[in-house]
Amino acid sequence: MADRQALILEAAVRVIARSGIRGLRVEDLAAEAGVSTALIYYHFKDRAGLVQRTLAFINDRAVGYTEEALQGAQDARDALLRLLLSELQETGAVRENSVAWGELRASAVFDDSLRGNLVGSTRDWVRDTAELVADAQAAGLADLRVEPLDVAERLTALVEGLSGRWLSGSLDVERARELLAGAVEAELGPRR
Template sequence: MADTTTKERADRQELILDAVLRVLGEQGISGVSIRSVAREAGVSHGLVGYHYDDKVGLITAALRRIEEQDVGLVSADPDLTPEQRLRAALRRIAAKEFLTTDYLSLRLQLWSLAQADEEFERINTEAQRRYRRGLADLIRAARPDLTRAECNRKAATINVVQNGLWLTALLGLDRASIKRSVELCEELAFA
């Protein structure tokens, strides 16, 4: 029992943030309350108030947590050529782990949240900007013949299709259409 306490001690905050994202994805923001999160995480509601200033602080912390995951989407595998890296990044957004309802639903809730609160909007806009920048860099490396402005334009257009892919996937897009959309992204990048 002693090691359980020790192990869980440090993980209590992680447990809470996990619970926030889980409840957010499943029930939307109106299902997220300090008390419901505490119940989901299996801790007292007082502890949530102890670790995070208030409700906004709690959600902000959860947002920053999922943000880290996003950066990985355009991270490059050093073993690949620039072209392979770009293709891998373009295909990664249609990978199994991201096309789950859980993940997409959470994403949608984050976008939705950003519209209702300025602090959340700031976080979201910055994450989006960072992703677009990473994508443009990948294109630039794979297509040295293009100017930076052209790469930025391509990245913006591809980002539109990708966002549409995620959103529409959530609304029930079939696998074949998803595959076609990914191919469209590759065409946009390489043609």
């Protein structure tokens, strides 16, 4: 069984998914994890440290289902679509991650200390996406006139927009996935 710290971090993800980063109460987390508040302070120093560590934990976990999503892709264009769709799934872990990610971005508007992490992760994601766009072009599966970085930046930003609507109850996940697939078609042009 995992150690106490890991148990607390897993509980923290659940609490953040339920109440948000700013709604995270150390006492709630203690109850969720079945430990005392003092233990949390012992392991994580203070609330800010706890949040920091939880965000890093979430990021690591995301790598898992992202790579999983790429398994079995037919070609580069298919891989691109799968990568993007992997953020829009009604799965426990994905939803938790999406909520946390959205909260992180929303919180970073008011809290500089959260921006570093965020900007870096965003850039990585955009870069990976742009590479798949370029691969698709090289394989003759996408319009050669489009700029991979522009397309990647738009598609990933669209995922974030759709995700926000999904999680805030304006859009169901199936419709979001459909819209995203349509955007990929519009951006890359017909398969040649």
